[in-house]
Amino acid sequence: MDYHQACLALLAALVLYLTLRGRSAIRHILGPPSSSWIFGHMRQLLLSPQYGEHELNWQKSYGPVYRLKGCFGEDRLMVSDPVALQYLINSPSFSHGPVPENVVNLLFGKKSVLGLKGEEHRRIRAALNVGFTAAAVRSYQPVFEKVARMITEQLERTSASSTDMCPLLGMATLGAVSEAVLGYSIEDLGDEFVESNTQVLALASGGSAAQIIVEAIWSYLPRWLLGAMIYLPTPAFHTLRQAKVDAKRLGEQIVRDKTDAANQGLEINNDVFSLLLQDTTGKALSSEEIVAQTAIILIAGQDTTSNTVAFGLLELAKHQEFQDELRMEIYSNVEPSGPRAAYDSMPLLNAFIKEVLRLYPTEPLSDRIALRDTVIPLADDITTADGEQITHIPVQKGQIVTQAILSYHRLASRWGKDANEFKPSRWLEGTTYQGDAVGPYANLLSFLGGPRTCLGWRFALLEMQIIICELVGKFSIAIPKNDPVQIRVTSTLLPTVSSGDKGAPLCMTRIL
Numbered sequence: 001m002d003y004h005q006a007c008l009a010l011l012a013a014l015v016l017y018l019t020l021r022g023r024s025a026i027r028h029i030l031g032p033p034s035s036s037w038i039f040g041h042m043r044q045l046l047l048s049p050q051y052g053e054h055e056l057n058w059q060k061s062y063g064p065v066y067r068l069k070g071c072f073g074e075d076r077l078m079v080s081d082p083v084a085l086q087y088l089i090n091s092p093s094f095s096h097g098p099v100p101e102n103v104v105n106l107l108f109g110k111k112s113v114l115g116l117k118g119e120e121h122r123r124i125r126a127a128l129n130v131g132f133t134a135a136a137v138r139s140y141q142p143v144f145e146k147v148a149r150m151i152t153e154q155l156e157r158t159s160a161s162s163t164d165m166c167p168l169l170g171m172a173t174l175g176a177v178s179e180a181v182l183g184y185s186i187e188d189l190g191d192e193f194v195e196s197n198t199q200v201l202a203l204a205s206g207g208s209a210a211q212i213i214v215e216a217i218w219s220y221l222p223r224w225l226l227g228a229m230i231y232l233p234t235p236a237f238h239t240l241r242q243a244k245v246d247a248k249r250l251g252e253q254i255v256r257d258k259t260d261a262a263n264q265g266l267e268i269n270n271d272v273f274s275l276l277l278q279d280t281t282g283k284a285l286s287s288e289e290i291v292a293q294t295a296i297i298l299i300a301g302q303d304t305t306s307n308t309v310a311f312g313l314l315e316l317a318k319h320q321e322f323q324d325e326l327r328m329e330i331y332s333n334v335e336p337s338g339p340r341a342a343y344d345s346m347p348l349l350n351a352f353i354k355e356v357l358r359l360y361p362t363e364p365l366s367d368r369i370a371l372r373d374t375v376i377p378l379a380d381d382i383t384t385a386d387g388e389q390i391t392h393i394p395v396q397k398g399q400i401v402t403q404a405i406l407s408y409h410r411l412a413s414r415w416g417k418d419a420n421e422f423k424p425s426r427w428l429e430g431t432t433y434q435g436d437a438v439g440p441y442a443n444l445l446s447f448l449g450g451p452r453t454c455l456g457w458r459f460a461l462l463e464m465q466i467i468i469c470e471l472v473g474k475f476s477i478a479i480p481k482n483d484p485v486q487i488r489v490t491s492t493l494l495p496t497v498s499s500g501d502k503g504a505p506l507c508m509t510r511i512l
């Protein structure tokens with residue numbers, strides 16, 4: 001049997017299996033009709049040029065829990081109901097969906113904190129936390145100030161009328177994680193490493209109908225076969241293999257350098273890896289376990305933060321009056337080369353950051369799979385296709401449930417009737433929901449929540465506060481006339497220009 005016959009036989013077996021599989025337990029949950037058995041609603045959900053246009057309409061028509069069609073007739077549950085989300089993020093009955101889990105393993109290896117599960121995950125996470133407490137994060141302030149100044153210096157070197165802020169912000173956030181977490185400056189990483197890192201992030205920005213189908217087929221393949229895919233001779237897998245090797249080599253080099261320095265009695269730094277190597281609390285990680293976190297922390301801390309800041313700058317460019325008010329607040333709190341500002345007590349700055357995190361959650365959709373039969377509780381009753389009122393949804397083992405984070409962030413019941421608008425003042429007027437906490441920050445799920453809460457959320461907040469103060473304090477920000485920015489979803493939410501490529505072109509005019 002040649003390669004093509006083998007692929008056809010695999011596809012035929014998959015179609016037969018999918019056609020004969022049992023009826024789903026959520027078939028009576030209402031949802032939009034689908035006209036494609038192959039794609040279901042996935043193309044509308046993931047490839048729409050303006051992200052959210054379908055999702056938010058479905059939420060309006062069917063409420064915060066509805067059924068969507070995945071590829072090959074699969075039933076998926078879309079959930080933005082706060083009680084259901086709270087259950088999903090905390091319940092051991094759910095884990096990362098098969099595709100994200102496989103991508104994590106391919107990219108970061110099975111020993112990264114994101115790839116680990118259960119007790120191993122808890123142990124590694126607890127140890128890593130030493131570098132992400134409020135006190136530890138405060139000590140990284142000089143690093144964040146340095147990378148923020150780096151952006152200003154780069155902007156000063158350009159004479160173009162508009163600048164794509166994405167690469168500048170991306171380098172700054174890479175510099176921040178590199179220095180605060182690894183204790184290496186971006187120059188120490190070397191051009192080759194930075195280039196390979198950029199290529200990996202570019203892969204994550206892809207998105208096509210073919211990718212949707214490939215990922216759907218992936219989810220039915222056995223794990224051993226998925227694990228072997230990294231050895232496929234394609235350019236994308238070559239980039240991934242190389243990035244994994246580079247990150248491991250870098251991690252080993254750093255651990256070796258720090259161990260040698262400690263043995264020679266040299267001064268110990270306060271970066272995360274140094275803290276981990278000095279840990280004497282009994283939770284200490286082995287050198288191998290520390291090295292295994294290099295790739296995940298570098299990647300997790302980079303585009304997440306830089307894209308959020310890019311979305312924020314775009315909103316400021318569209319809201320000049322708010323931009324001016326924020327600048328005034330910055331001038332009365334942050335003096336250039338003066339004493340450190342109390343960033344947390346700047347009301348407009350923090351309302352602005354919350355509003356940007358709400359409207360632009362980096363991970364707008366987060367799939368989970370039910371590990372066993374279970375029942376998902378709801379905040380409000382829903383009516384099924386049979387006319388029954390239900391307060392809980394029973395799901396079967398293997399059910400894919402999508403945590404619809406962006407939709408949750410637009411619920412009128414939580415954020416107000418104008419939830420689709422950019423309106424930082426909602427955080428100052430007390431009109432946002434004040435009850436049970438869903439995520440770690442402001443009831444938002446941008447950093448997710450529960451045992452998988454973003455480890456770097458405090459890190460990201462201080463870093464964003466500092467970068468925004470630097471840029472808004474020194475530059476007036478405006479939208480260029482001819483390149484409107486759109487939002488596209490891939491594995492993360494991206495600002496894109498009309499060609500569909502990632503980009504946030506802005507006119508940045510020096511004012512101070």
Ligand code: HEM
Nearest residue numbers: 113114300301304305308362363447448452454455456460
């Ligand atoms: C605005 C910036 C950021 C956002 C919106 C964000 C968002 C998230 C989200 C949604 C997750 C959960 C992923 C999942 O399980 O599906 C996550 C996990 C994680 N994030 Fe962040 N992140 C940000 C910045 C950072 C930074 C700066 C770092 C480190 C320096 C970081 C490190 C991590 C790590 C290590 C995990 C895995 C945690 C675990 O599985 O236990 N993140 N982040």
